[in-house]
Amino acid sequence: MATPGVSRDITSSYRLGVRSKIGLFRLRAILATTLALILALIFVWPFFCIVGSTFNRIDAITNPLIPIPAEFSTQFYQLMFGEKYQMQKYVLNSVLISVTTTVLSALAATLSGYALAKLRFPGRDFLFSIIIGIMLLPTTTMLVPQFVVMKELGLVNNYWGLILPGVGGGAFGIFLMRQFMLNIPTEMLEAARMDGANEFSLFFRIVLPNAAAGIGVIATLSLRGNWNALLWPQILISDVDKRLLMPAITMLNQLQVADAYALPVVRTAAILAALVPLGLYAYSQRYFISTLAGAIKG
Amino acid sequence: MANIAVAQPAKKRSPIIEFFSNQTKWTPYLFVAPFFITFAIFTLYPMLRAVVMGFQKSLGYTGQWEWIGFANYIEALTIDSRMLTSLQNFVYFALGSLLTQLPCAFLLALLLTSPALRAKGLWRTLFFIPSVLPGVTMGVVGLWFFSKTHGFANALVLAFGGERVDWGGFTYFIMPQLLTIAFWQWMGNHAVYLIAGMSGIGHEIIEASIVDGATPWQRARYIVLPLLKPVFAYISITAAAGSLMNYDVPFVMFDAGGGPRNKGWFFMTHIREMAFGQFRMGYATAIGWLVFFIAIVITIAQFRLYEFRLGQEEA
Numbered sequence: 213m214a215t216p217g218v219s220r221d222i223t224s225s226y227r228l229g230v231r232s233k234i235g236l237f238r239l240r241a242i243l244a245t246t247l248a249l250i251l252a253l254i255f256v257w258p259f260f261c262i263v264g265s266t267f268n269r270i271d272a273i274t275n276p277l278i279p280i281p282a283e284f285s286t287q288f289y290q291l292m293f294g295e296k297y298q299m300q301k302y303v304l305n306s307v308l309i310s311v312t313t314t315v316l317s318a319l320a321a322t323l324s325g326y327a328l329a330k331l332r333f334p335g336r337d338f339l340f341s342i343i344i345g346i347m348l349l350p351t352t353t354m355l356v357p358q359f360v361v362m363k364e365l366g367l368v369n370n371y372w373g374l375i376l377p378g379v380g381g382g383a384f385g386i387f388l389m390r391q392f393m394l395n396i397p398t399e400m401l402e403a404a405r406m407d408g409a410n411e412f413s414l415f416f417r418i419v420l421p422n423a424a425a426g427i428g429v430i431a432t433l434s435l436r437g438n439w440n441a442l443l444w445p446q447i448l449i450s451d452v453d454k455r456l457l458m459p460a461i462t463m464l465n466q467l468q469v470a471d472a473y474a475l476p477v478v479r480t481a482a483i484l485a486a487l488v489p490l491g492l493y494a495y496s497q498r499y500f501i502s503t504l505a506g507a508i509k510g
Numbered sequence: 511m512a513n514i515a516v517a518q519p520a521k522k523r524s525p526i527i528e529f530f531s532n533q534t535k536w537t538p539y540l541f542v543a544p545f546f547i548t549f550a551i552f553t554l555y556p557m558l559r560a561v562v563m564g565f566q567k568s569l570g571y572t573g574q575w576e577w578i579g580f581a582n583y584i585e586a587l588t589i590d591s592r593m594l595t596s597l598q599n600f601v602y603f604a605l606g607s608l609l610t611q612l613p614c615a616f617l618l619a620l621l622l623t624s625p626a627l628r629a630k631g632l633w634r635t636l637f638f639i640p641s642v643l644p645g646v647t648m649g650v651v652g653l654w655f656f657s658k659t660h661g662f663a664n665a666l667v668l669a670f671g672g673e674r675v676d677w678g679g680f681t682y683f684i685m686p687q688l689l690t691i692a693f694w695q696w697m698g699n700h701a702v703y704l705i706a707g708m709s710g711i712g713h714e715i716i717e718a719s720i721v722d723g724a725t726p727w728q729r730a731r732y733i734v735l736p737l738l739k740p741v742f743a744y745i746s747i748t749a750a751a752g753s754l755m756n757y758d759v760p761f762v763m764f765d766a767g768g769g770p771r772n773k774g775w776f777f778m779t780h781i782r783e784m785a786f787g788q789f790r791m792g793y794a795t796a797i798g799w800l801v802f803f804i805a806i807v808i809t810i811a812q813f814r815l816y817e818f819r820l821g822q823e824e825a
Contacts, residue, residue, distance in 0.1 A: 237626060240624070243626070244624045244626040245626075245627060248622065255636070262655075265660075275665060276660055276664075277665045327537075327541035328542065331537070333535065336538070349806075350801065353755075353777075353778075353799070353802040354553065355782075356563075356798055357557065357560035357795055359791075360563070360791060361556045377552040379548055380544045380547065380548030383549075386545060410533055411533050411534060412537070440643075440645060440646070440758075442644075442646055442758045442761070443778065443782065447782065458646045461650070462761065465650070465653075465765070482647040482650035483647065483650075485646065490639065490642065490643065492642075
């Protein structure tokens with residue numbers, strides 16, 4: 213049995229307990245894997261089917277339970293980016309807004325998180341508790357007064373109205389970044405200060421490169437949040453040409469009664485739109501779960 | 511601290527000059543400024559305006575307002591039947607989500623941390639993925655899944671010899687549809703948080719229980735489950751808040767109308783409809799405040815219930 217004080221993970225100590233019963237362990241392994249496989253299939257099978265359905269022809273007789281299209285065709289994809297639906301316009305708009313907001317907000321969140329974790333200044337703990345408080349405030353409910361203020365500032369139907377509210381980094385982003393920055397050794401910063409680095413070069417040369425994983429996480433969250441957002445861009449932007457992708461998809465969805473192609477095109481666009489957060493997450497998932505979990509542990 | 515040494519000789523300078531001549535003093539405030547400035551302009555100021563707007567009536571989009579006292583709040587709390595509908599739907603949806611998702615998430619977390627299972631990261635990713643997808647996509651998936659003519663659910667029903675069901679046409683099918691989609695989207699997400707919480711449990715505790723002869727089930731029930739309380743707290747706080755702000759999926763699935771007899775009608779749908787459908791900005795603001803306070807009360811209640819504190823682990 214494990215000696216106290218020697219750190220082992222749960223797996224190895226558990227394995228020690230059943231070492232004498234390797235056959236039983238094998239059986240468990242097969243059982244666990246089969247169960248996980250069945251659950252995973254139930255979970256993702258419908259996704260496969262809906263993806264398959266986007267590669268059908270409109271007049272194909274389909275079986276929704278089978279992900280392989282009855283008559284393979286890229287008809288819906290061609291339609292989607294064609295003259296009539298012009299989804300590429302909305303995709304570009306969404307990319308522009310999401311990327312701009314994300315770059316600015318990641319920088320701001322990193323600066324704030326660094327200051328709150330590693331710099332000593334009067335009022336620091338007070339400011340941090342304010343940020344925690346803001347994080348818990350249901351500010352989404354304030355969208356009507358926010359809209360009214362935007363209108364007075366002349367930012368309705370204007371991309372700055374979508375970008376500016378997010379460029380502060382967001383309370384949650386700052387909170388995550390601060391938790392992340394706590395891991396950066398203070399001695400490293402002190403040493404750089406001794407060598408005469410000013411506060412800005414310290415941030416850009418020492419802190420920023422060491423915070424890459426944390427920045428990856430908050431940038432992913434911000435990009436995903438901006439890309440997936442529906443309600444705020446829906447009410448703020450009314451110009452057809454300025455519309456973002458998510459509101460554009462819902463708009464087309466409402467035309468399904470009048471247009472037989474609308475529904476399959478909506479389905480195709482919704483699946484394609486999901487690829488962005490999917491790719492992002494696949495790219496940054498290594499840091500993702502551990503950083504998020506680190507923030508709530510305790 | 512080279513900068514301090516430089517600043518010291520000048521003793522009689524005013525505190526303001528003193529402050530700005532020492533870079534280590536003012537840079538922290540500069541670094542946190544972007545957040546507080548944008549928060550002040552785009553959230554705090556609108557909230558202060560909202561205090562006034564809740565007592566007013568907007569005359570269209572003209573920018574003119576009329577003072578009407580508590581009329582908005584009285585209407586929202588007594589006359590407006592869709593407020594009650596929203597509240598009922600929220601309670602149904604929030605409780606339904608937690609009761610279906612949390613037990614399954616806990617069991618899934620146990621399965622995915624089983625020492626017998628290989629490639630754990632892959633499984634976690636697989637179940638986590640739906641939670642990162644856009645609400646619009648999940649709504650469209652729901653629309654397709656429960657479609658009467660070419661949906662997955664009906665194909666399944668037909669395959670088992672049943673008859674086509676008009677999922678969207680019956681009031682009692684609306685909430686189960688939303689709960690199914692929510693289960694799909696969030697269960698794996700909760701499981702991943704629970705797994706992260708499990709990996710934080712001290713190994714000594716687990717080893718001690720093995721030495722004491724606890725069965726895996728006893729260990730899960732009496733050791734792991736109680737120690738996961740902060741994670742359950744976090745999940746249920748965020749899930750309740752998320753349910754209160756539920757908008758995307760019902761909007762896509764029920765076409766802004768909330769489905770038959772408003773069974774898919776939620777607070778945010780109501781606020782949007784009042785403000786941008788009926789142009790009653792003051793009334794929508796008043797509803798916003800009511801939802802705001804419901805959210806705060808629920809959060810505080812859960813913090814108390816779970817004795818939960820955020821960011822408490824470090825000084």
